[in-house]
């Protein structure tokens with residue numbers, strides 16, 4: 331059946347398109363944008379005042395299945411993704427068992443095919459058991475479907491191991507996603523080291539815990555010709571290092587999370603464990619550099635680092651609480667804050683959620699090109715809302731943005747032309 335979405339502001343960053351236009355899709359594929367194919371459409375969706383964009387792409391999601399389904403599973407995690415406008419997500423390897431064998435990769439992809447509402451790609455472990463000692467079987471994992479390699483959650487502390495992983499990344503032509511946090515510098519630090527950590531009596535971790543490892547990994551990418559993707563950049567100096575590496579022509583890409591774009595370490599003064607993540611929230615100068623880096627393209631994309639945790643893991647004293655926050659359902663309004671603050675155009679902000687991440691990993695996604703799958707998101711840029719524990723589709727509630735006034739929400743999400751989310755309606759499973 332053909333569907334016409336009429337009169338939306340169509341934002342297709344890959345094509346540089348930002349105009350009021352009609353879009354038609356049929357049998358799961360985009361047929362026409364801005365042209366004349368609308369005449370025969372069977373179903374018409376009036377979308378005046380709304381924005382229509384390619385479905386978002388998240389390079390950094392923790393789906394927790396297999397093994398930690400009390401936090402999240404593929405069904406609930408992809409439900410949250412669809413509610414946030416994401417149609418393609420890449421899930422991290424720190425499951426139980428760890429995704430370090432082709433059998434686990436294949437299991438995750440099979441389960442995603444059965445239970446997933448959106449497209450799921452698997453990121454496999456870079457080292458066996460995420461122990462940072464012995465490389466995983468990267469060729470076999472790539473052949474099983476892994477789109478990238480990462481020990482995320484754990485930095486690879488041994489530079490010799492990281493060198494070999496990057497050498498192999500070149501051979502298998504997949505990026506290595508680096509969680510840059512030197513554990514010796516981090517020591518017992520649970521928040522950013524600075525005035526606020528001192529005031530709160532919490533042990534701090536300096537920005538250098540990140541920047542030292544970003545510098546190391548860039549040098550190793552230079553040595554090996556490997557593909558390095560720096561996860562969740564949090565420090566101003568990291569942005570400079572990545573900018574220099576890109577200027578030098580190295581194969582380096584990077585992501586920033588919504589919470590690092592929106593919050594600073596000042597918020598830890600409330601001892602709210604939903605503001606505890608790794609790397610930690612840093613200073614307003616760091617935040618400013620991240621926004622600038624995202625705006626000028628040094629940082630290729632916004633990635634959520636969606637990290638669900640159960641109440642009993644967060645509702646404890648600050649030092650004992652788990653690291654991480656959920657993020658799939660609040661990424662869009664945080665990106666739109668940057669548009670309203672005139673830090674980025676709407677087209678650029680959506681680029682960092684669509685074709686930007688797709689390009690970083692080499693994924694076929696994030697475009698409205700006729701013939702592409704109808705992975706679409708319809709956005710109400712004006713809708714005001716407030717995330718609350720009851721309003722989230724994720725199984726977990728550990729959002730850093732509970733009770734923050736948001737503007738902008740998802741109206742509908744389609745994957746392959748199938749409705750994966752409709753605001754205010756029960757979406758067919």
Ligand SMILES: [Zn+2]
Nearest residue numbers: 482483509561
């Ligand atoms: Zn990480």
